[in-house]
Amino acid sequence: MTAKTNQKIAFCVFRILGMLVVGLLFWILGFIIYNGIGVISWEFLTGYPTAGMTSGGILPAIVGTLCLIAGSSIIAFPLGILSAIYSSEYAGNGKMVQFIRVMTNNLGGVPSIIFGLFGMALFVNTLGFGDSIIAGSLTLGLLTLPLIIRTTEEALKAIPDSFRTAGLALGATKLQTINRVVLPMAFPNIITGLILSIGRVSGETAPILFTVAAYFLPKLPTGIFDQVMALPYHLYVIATSGTDLEASRPMAYGTALVLIIIVLLMNLLATALRRWFSKKVKTH
Amino acid sequence: MKLIKRCIERIVETILTAGGMITSVIILLIVIFLFKEGFGLFNSPSVEKGYSLCVNTENPIEKLNPFQIKEIFDYEIDNWKNVGGNDEEIILFRFEELFYRYSDEELGENDEFLSQKLGEIIRATPGIIAYLPTEYLSSDCSGIKVLPEAKISVGDFFGRKEWIPTAIPAPQFGVLPLILGTLWVSIFAIAIALPLGLGVAIYLSELAGEKMRKILKPTIELLAGIPSVVYGFFGLVVLVPLIQKLFHLPVGETAFAGSLILAIMALPTIITVAEDAMQNTPRAMREAGLALGANHWQTIYKVIIPYSVSGISAAVVLGIGRAIGETMAVLMVTGNAAVIPHTIFEPVRTIPATIAAELGEAPSGGAHYQALFMLGCILFLMTILISIAAEVISKNHPQRKGI
């Protein structure tokens, strides 16, 4: 009897809790969308900030973020995929691969501000790149490596061994088997991981604070040693230390919404691609 | 042909092996660069480089620690007897004052009489303590006692409660309030997020219908990907004013606001990981519980939760790790006062927020800069410890204990 009442009370609490928390999370999303949607316009997306960043657009920040996405991708994609191929296909199951995995996990747990410090010490100061796209891209690239390695490794692990054996049995070398059998099969899931890492890069602020981000720079970059504005840092600036906080609020809502849209798009894209690829595989 | 093929194979394998080491190499580099800069701090003088503190030779004081220097120049200590000297009033003398006392002619065209005048002042005032550029002390030192240059000590760094990196002449690098602030905000955040997250995980895994689950799970995962600045911005415009109003506080930017926003940010992770752990409870366990006459709720809290406890605690530990390292959101809502808070309704400052807020203004290579890197080292060690703890916990899964 009491057990039954307990169950009723507990389940009631959990249902309410579930609704409440989910509601709260949606409220945040809804709040930003509701306040930001009116700000977004063609002028906002393609204009330069004006009047102490209280009006105008965010084009330099969008371009800057795109530069950082491109730069960090060039650095992190090949490195991450190489590393994942090594630990999933070559390293076996010994102490070595365990060590690598622990290291990758540890690197994944390192806070982004530490990457910022490290990037500043190594790329900006020691290598003398200064605050530049290249320094920021390198820092962000290293930051996303663990994510890329993990997803790629999972994608490779998901391919059954029978395909590898089949490839080898047909006289292909190990490398050929990986290149022509394993990688193409794992490709959709690898791509998904890469897209998610782009989503991560576009939102990171702490690593770019001291490696690339400019407070206000109303021009587009011309080379990899230029400083750029970036969306997340721009949001931070106009939310906390702009010239006129109240007046720049709409700009902040708009920037926040653009950031959210990028992240949502990346996630949707990843899901859609995965669906599409798996359909394609099935019809073959 | 075959030889070339084999050669290429070999080369690629070598490249791959090097690729496999990349994360280890990065960690090593992080350690080297962080600690190299960070430990430079303990070689830095406690008074700004190029400056010295001088007293009259009559004064029996042999040395002052950075905290005493700060208290003296803050007029908190105004008598030498408080720092172990004679009962005499302390008279502060800053280098700039020289230019009020003497005209440009008196000091000479190329400041050639400057050191001489400084010497005169110090000799004439027994209670004086003067803060001067070291270069002007060289010529005539009779009657002037230069206090020995002390280094910033490890004990002061970890033991002191004052973080005033821009104080002149002796910046204060007491890291205690920052460490406590970080822990306080993070642990309180998890204390909020854990019961909520666990509740939602139970709801999703056990109570919500299949359809509901299929919609909610990916949406919640999606929320984990929203950038922390956006959460910080939401906290700034919604939570901070709300907290200020609700609790009638002078400012809404408090530790509580930081914990709340961190809790919201940690929720998606905790929900997802805990839900996965519960879903992974073998059906045999669930059936065993039910077959013994336990009802659904009893099965949940007596079988499923204990079974998934390692997964859940790994989620908690990871959540704490994330919270400790989270920078932007916390920076935006906690008010950033570097004092040890007495309640959670006061502003605090965390380690990552301090680094983010101050590194831009700290001149490269200076003591402040090095102190911020030292903070980075502390943060790095904290998170590595937490990663290892999470690893150990998830290895401790009940199924792996024997059989």
Added chain:
Amino acid sequence: MIEAKNVDFYYGDFHALKGISMKIENNTVTAFIGPSGCGKSTFLRLFNRMNDLIPDTRLTGECLINGQNIYDKAVDVTELRKNVGMVFQKPNPFPKTIFENIAFGLRVEGINDKNFIQQQVEESLKSAALWEEVKDKLKKSAFELSGGQQQRLCIARALAIKPDIILMDEPASALDPISTSKIEDLIHGLKENYTIVIVTHNMQQAARVSDKTGFFMLGKLVEYNDTKKMFLSPEKEETQNYITGRFG
């Protein structure tokens, strides 16, 4: 007494049990045999309503225990399951101590009397012929036991809540021959106090332990008879064929 009246059961569109009726007397051991996928386990799981856990299933007909339809709305499922214990194919002890595994059902019932629990744990372990082997390590993890011991622990765990009926779903299929014979001996001994229904794919086992045997095929109860009769002179040809090994 257990009774099934014209039971049909569906997993979605799949018709898993077709028009099954049978009666099982108290204090007997009844074995269900048949090829895999014949519905014998599904049928067994109807009697403690374990199939309720599987979504998208449907039942028609009646399952009665002591004259009460257990699928009646008024029936409390947890009370039913306390009366009808179950032992599963694979031993499934909880990741708790041996003692806590046995005490689980009692604690769930809200019993907190330490002495009583202690006494019940001992009694159940003795009934399951496990007491001598574990009495010195009750505080150790149940996972430290061997597979056969774990399965007897699960039987003891079921006994501790004092059911009238015990359902066993291939209880020895994951065990070695020695552990299997221990479990079979145990089933003999338990017959005095319990009604036991056991699903097995091992015909020798059915012949050794049961009083009556039901043979299932493709969701139908082909034949249900005294075990001796069933194995010496079955009435149906399908039974004959299965027993002599012409079906897998």
